[in-house]
Amino acid sequence: MLGGYAHRIARIDLTSGKVEYFAPDPKDLEMYVGGRGLGVKYVFENGPQVDPLGPENLLCIMNGPLSGTRAKMSGRLAVVTKSPLTGTVTDSHMGGWTAAKLKWAGFDGLLIKGASEKPVYLLVKDGEVSIHDASDLWGKTTHEVHRLLQERHGKEADVMAIGPAGENLVRFANWLNNDERAAGRGGTGAVAGSKKLKAIVVVGKQDKMPQPKDPELWKEADRLASATINDPKNVTAPKKGGLSLYGTNVLMNITNVMGALPTYNAQHTCIEGAEKISGEYIREHRLIKDNTCHACPVACKKMVEVHINGKTIRFESYEYESAWALGAHAGHTDTDWTGYAIYLCNAFGMDTIEAGNAIAVLMEATEKGYYQGEDGIRFGDKEGEIRILEAIAYRKGVGDMLAEGPARFAKAIGHPEIALEVKGQSIPAYDPRGLKGMGIAYATSNRGACHLRAYTPASEILGVPYKTDPLAWEGKGKLTKLFQDLSAFTDSLDLCKFSQFAEGPEEYAKQLAAYWGRPVSPEEILKIGERIYNLERYYNNLAGWAEGSDYLPKRFLEEPSDCAGSKGQRTELDLMLEEYYRERGWEKGVVPPAKLQELGILSQAAD
């Protein structure tokens, strides 16, 4: 038996209230590992045609073989389902301790189907899952639910909850846990809302931590991984490296001077005063505490305090993506209002990236006269922004249309071109005119526009693993494939993406081999990553995202960048796509049967 697992998954039917348990097939574990990979396998088996907000959709809450172990940065939880925003398979990950506690509670995953008539929450404890009434919690914010359920089940209980946005089926509603870590993207919170599932409480103690099958190899693997993460020269180095000191928001000033920060709904590629919402500024003026996740020495999470109308609000975390989406993208760089907007998205349970795009699209539509309702807002209107965020969460006025996602909103008002989306999901904080690799990464991401499937800025900005010119398109297709495969694998372990700033396939392979108790090579892990990426793509092809669905918003292809660093640049998508498809062995975005067979997907799918 492979080590690292609880060898127990719960199947929960919220329609009938029945809970069953099974041990995952060892063949599936070897092929898909856990976390994202195994979740995608289950979502695939559930069928690509289901209505994402119907009871037949499957919501997977997964951890991986290294979750809850002493492996560094092993605190990630994967939420995998069919996305109501994109109609693709999606996976979204949260940090903190939920994944570890789920393992300690005796589970590798929870597969949730059906829909309850009245609101419920799940209690996961001692290898059992029970369903409880949540009528008193319905309507409450995520923060209130965390507090109430921890009062009921103890401070040690981990709580992940949806907010009003999830209840109201906002298509980009998310999950937030009691450490304020979000499984942000793709609307997995709306899937929970459609099932009337308000929260999941996980109780588990560390004494249930799985032990490695090969303790000697583990010692060596852990020593190497820890040493490279702690190497004082790496960005992950605790209290020394840039990621540890400033968090992800260390990027704000960098992308701004590169002309790679989309602002005013990407009508521009930089903004005056970006410094005011940057990691450096926050550390100096608003930071309360550096927080961390299970088994992570890096502690990149920033707890901050902002001040609005005489009130002080404390929250976590002032991330780069959130600060961009709710600040620069909306045409302002106000430290406190941006922070307040992040806090509100957390409270309502909405993805900050998608919410920021919704605000920016409404602002452009209002300024251009495409939207003429009284509740329209203009760039830089911070108070208006707060009003609209609330309107989205509760589906009031224009908020009701925006809750369908910026892509659907822009289409409904007759101007689809102002939505900066791919497959229905909006872009994050990198402009592909200033970082060409992001263009191909957005276009070919299996969950819609996303920076986390293939983080090309690692190479284009940070020179990891090798430096490429941010303005050159050559080689970016190849780089994107490598990153997509590597990340699909680490998302299945499930380790934090930032581990890749210090670790590579050798370190991952050693750690997994020590837990599994059988040799694992670096080549094998990239093969697993490739298999997962192809299975996702195959699912999407069957769900209707076929030829021609790897596109970019017209703005990036036609309107040149106007800021220093990338002035005059457009994204050469077609050239990059050609290179990328060649690397992948795909035909215009469609996985051919030969590839599915080569990776063992097709024969397995037919089993």
Place this chain on the structure above:
Amino acid sequence: MPKVNLYATFRDLTGTSQLQVEGRTVGEVLANLVRRYPQMREELFEGEALAERVSVFLEGRDVRYLEGLSTPLAPEATLDLFPPVAGGGLEGRFGALPPWLLEHYLTEWGGRKLADGTYTLPGARVRFAEAAPLAVGSLSIPQLWVEVEGEEAGAWWKRIVLAASRGGG
């Protein structure tokens, strides 16, 4: 005064690995370097232009992506100069791969240490050196220069590239 780091054969040609050279631009520093070591002219320049084969990095960035020879230099700037690799060898620079970790793998793969920064592997010789870190905003990312030569260079290079693969998020 700007600092210049020299690698591989440039070290053999000049007998030094680091020196300080006057100049306010990349071009001025290289011209002054050539004045001191005339044998470097042929290596660095093709006519008045920077030779295609050499790599000049300013704080980790290839000056070709900056302003070439006109790239301005602060007094405390550091330049890294890499020669082209001779005879079918392969070379490159990797970010976030600590030298001790590469040494660990070279040993694990059956390599033998010849000198600091030089290992032999079956059919190949590997040389590596820490280059100036890439500095961007408040971030600094370590860079490791690696060169592989010999009959089996291709296979070993692939292995090193795979081990060096990293991404981020």
